[in-house]
Amino acid sequence: MKSARNKAQIIAPDAYPQMLSKPNAARALKTLRAGETAERAKIAMEAQVPAMRAAILEYVEALEQAGTDMRIVFERSHDIRGFAETAGLVTTGRIADILCRYIDDMERIKKPLDATLVALNVSVIGRAARAEGSDTTMGDTVAQELAALVAKRLADASQG
């Protein structure tokens, strides 16, 4: 027989203080789903793009200077992954995502990183971030091939 202590206590939503009162909740939902709210948000985000692109270039420089310091590589590539697409640098974001997943997966299976592969990713991130109109077919092709290469290395590492 389960003791009373082991039983989960369920606290229903109407039994704890909610974020908004009911009248405000109805109006808030309307606001969140309104086209004009989406338009205002789009304008607000677009206004941030120049600052975000500048920030990404700073992260790229830090990434390139990190060398074999994988902690910095990991942190800066995550920053880039988090920002790039919002700043309109879709390919840069995709390549940073490939690098992040590679580092994370290798750490999870406790295998050493391939420094050459990391350097290749860093180099491509830098080129993509700096290139005018980097989100081209060529950029997509490079990202796809890099993803395939990383996937193969991960598979090899998992088997090895």
Place this chain on the structure above:
Amino acid sequence: MPEAGFENLKALIVEDNAHMRTLLRAVLNSAGIKQIMDASNGQTALTMLREHKSDLVLCDLAMKPMDGLEFTRRVRNDEHSPNPFVPIIMITGHTEKYRVEAARDAGVTEFLAKPITAHNLFARIAEIVERPRAFVRCDNYFGPDRRRHVQDDYGGPWRRKDDFQQEVDVR
């Protein structure tokens, strides 16, 4: 802007990246959320939560000296937590499955992957407003009910058959 419903809402952004804080603030402002505080890590955020009421928290995962997971655990479980029920949306680029599960088990209300879009952020806030979740308190967890979906065709053992015997009002 007509009355948006958020006039009295106080939000707290916990994020170590200043650019992301600015971006989140701008997006929240566009929905009429104007009362916004921010903190650059979980430790500072805990202090702010004790000093100022907050109705909604947007929180990054990787921060120093206190990350978003520890911050969430402290908000949910600390004896002196000012609001253990506050909705916490975790916003992070760390989207690996085990990290999402760690966030869920720490007690986050919603999870949002970077890169963020206004649409996705508003959808998470709407979810909190429209479908607030029950909270569960058991020996090793306190937070929003982690079971988000009911499986109609579930054929396994009903492990919490007697879980729902005790409902409490904490207001």
